[in-house]
Amino acid sequence: MSNALPLPKYHQIYLVLREQLHEGAFADGLPGEFALMEQFSVARITVRRALQQLATEGLITREPGRGTRPSGTTPQSATMAAGAAEGTQQAHLTGLLENLVTMGLRTSVKVLEVQTVTASNAVAGALQIAVGDAVQKAVRIRTTREGPLSHITTYVPADVARKFGRRELARKPILLLLEESGVHVGRAHQTISAKLADAVVAKHLDVAVGSALLAVRRLIYDDQERPIQWLHGLYRPDRYEYQMQLSRVGSIDAKVWVSKEMSAQFH
Structure with missing residues (x-):
């Protein structure tokens, strides 16, 4: 602990x-x-x-x-996990996804697991498919020169992921693989929170069990509004951070801040 x-x-x-x-x-x-x-x-x-x-x-x-x-009591729903909660900030493609690809190219990756599994209630709800449909589950560790950075689990509908597997995931960011498979990426919906490391994740990220991690859930849509990837990411906060540029819009009586750009910094 x-x-x-x-x-x-x-x-x-x-x-x-x-x-x-x-x-x-x-x-x-x-x-x-x-x-x-x-x-x-x-x-x-x-x-x-x-x-x-x-x-x-x-x-x-x-x-x-x-x-x-x-007991079966769970306060989190698949809808919230997919980012459908009212008021959740929707990330723009400009900057965010380009930054994710850049990060993928500048870090090394170790593929822990790639297999075809049946969609659980949560996965099916996020990807808008039927419970039990086939999805590709991939678990990877990304590393920088400083050491392990993130523990990433992704779910992709099996028909979308049919052109890439373990070897391809070890060589290229998954967004590039999706585009090479003919997918036209449209937008992303992302939530950021915190989570404590369990024994498995703690071992891979070289932290103590119970350490605080940055938790990211990201749902990627294609240009036809079909969900094509659901990502669960756990990041070491001492090696990864999000930065957002904000600007005020409206009159002085309505102080509303909107995001102009989001970027991820890692070291």
């Missing part, structure tokens, strides 16, 4: 597990107490306190002899 966070260890574990539950993890049940003790390097009483907090909020159910399972 990260000792730099001003939070009790049990609360850090609670936050990590809560995020995983919200993302639909643990369909077959949560790990046992001893497995969680080993994962987070804490005492049993600490794990039990974190699980009790989750149970109090109705996120898990604990039954003797049957283990701990998700």
Whole structure:
């Protein structure tokens, strides 16, 4: 666990597990107490306190002899994950996507996983396809000269991704691969928040479990308004930042700020 966070260890574990539950993890049940003790390097009483907090909020159910399972209560919907919440800033193509391609060309990538899977409720909702439809899931780590930068998971409809796989994803940014496949990229919708690193991501990004990460969800549309890529990105905040230029429009009585350009800086 990260000792730099001003939070009790049990609360850090609670936050990590809560995020995983919200993302639909643990369909077959949560790990046992001893497995969680080993994962987070804490005492049993600490794990039990974190699980009790989750149970109090109705996120898990604990039954003797049957283990701990998700209750099915999730405050996040696929619609919000796709960026459909009212008031979410929509990123313009100018600058943002060009910057993403530039970043892809200036960093190295390690492909951890590429496989065809069936779309979950969340993925189907974002990509506007049927639950169970085939999608390409790819997991990659991007690295700069300073070390690991990001842990990226992308979902692309199988018919769109049929022309590229592991070898191509290791060589080129996925936006270039999409365009080479005949896709005309139209726009992007992006949300930015924060997330705590779980054990798997922490290992790949070389940070402590429970460390704060910059979380980005980006939905890419083609020029016909079809969603063609849903991205979940986790970035080390000490190596990655977003910058946005703002300008005021309207009269002095209506102070409205609008974005002119967004760029991503990494080091």
